[in-house]
Amino acid sequence: MVSHRNTTSSLLAGFSLFLFLTCAAPAQAASAASGSVFLEDLTSFELRAMVAKGATTVLVPIGGTEQNGPHMALGKHNVRAKALAGQIAQRLGNAVVAPVLGYVPEGSIFPPVAHMRFSGTISISEATFESILESTARSFKQHGFHHIVFLGDHGGYQKSEVRAADKINKEFAKGGDFHALALTAYYEATQAPFIRDLRAKGFSDAEIGTHAGLADTSLMLAIDKSLVRMDLLAEGAKTGPSDGVYGxxxxxxxxxxxxxxxxxxxxxxxxxxxxxxxxx
Known part of the structure; x- marks a missing residue:
């Protein structure tokens, strides 16, 4: 016969284990989140501590919501910019990554031109876009950052990044402790050097393309293959400009x-x- 005391001890031990497991999981999750380079994963206090320890560079990944042919999702630039900004921040060791900016200039809405001719593309004016970048920079200066880096995954707004960075640098020129950088090297890396290597592997410029072609789609597959409809590629049907594909x-x-x-x-x-x- 089992004693009442033993039964009570067993119940208490089981309850203690339950409390440990239920409390430990959130604590472990919080600990993992605090080690992230992504601002959205951090609390305000965690971010402040990181800045105090020298993480004074913030990367602002800029994507865009646009058509990418029948085989690739509208969020291509957003997913790619965040993932690559994360890798860059990890390499730098003193940087955090701001939320992705997915609303960017994509051309005229009325009448629709270029990507705006296809469902799902979102476009804002260049002036609005540059104003958002400028306000973002001012916000991060307020929080103790010394360098803000605009890195854009799309070619169409590179000049806007430069204009916004120039304006911020003129605005804070006297202080000397805050600088904005339009990282055109990020986008340039997707052009000449990448294209050169693809040519060396025997691919033609017609295959490599400029939008949603071999280069663009391969980059997306390397980052997140779930955004590419592999069944459509496997079917072998060639697409073209009328489908929003250049390549x-x-x-x-x-x-x-x-x-x-x-x-x-x-x-x-x-x-x-x-x-x-x-x-x-």
Whole structure:
């Protein structure tokens, strides 16, 4: 016969284990989140502590919501910019990543031109876009950051990034402790060096393309293949400009995309480090 005392002890032990397991899980999750480079994962107090310890560079990934043909999701730029900014921040060791800006200039809405001719593309004016970048920079200066880096995954707004960074640098020129950088090296890495390597592997410019072609699609496969409709690529039907595709994505692979990822991360890290060293 089991004693009442033993039964009570067993129940107490079981309850204690339950409390430990239920309390430990949130604590472990909080601990993991505090080690993230993504601002959205952090509490205000965790971020303040990181800045105090020297994480005074903030990366602002800029994507865009636009059509990418029948085989690739509208959020391509947003997902890619966040993932690559995360890799760059990890390499830098003293940076955090701001939320992705997914609303960008995509051309005229009325009448619709370029990507706006396809469902799902969102466009804002260049003036609005640049104003958002400027306000973002001022916000981070207020919180103790010394460097803000605009890194854009889309070619259409690179000049706007430069204009916004120039305006911020003029505004805070007297203080000398805050600088904005339009990281054009990020986008440039997806062009000449990546295209050169793809050509070396035997791909033609017609295949590599400029939008939703082999280069663009391979980069997405390397970052998040769930955004690419592989069944459509496998069917082998060639798409073209009338479908929003400029290039031929049918031979795209994650392995090819990794070539572009390496170029982007390496060149971006180097450009940021050089700019900070020069006080820009």
């Amino acid at each position: 031929d994505p049918r031979k795209s692979t994650a392995e090819l995309g990794q070539i572009g990822v390496r170029h982007i991360v390496d060149q971006s890290v180097q450009a940021i480090q050089e700019a900070i060293k020069q006080g820009n």
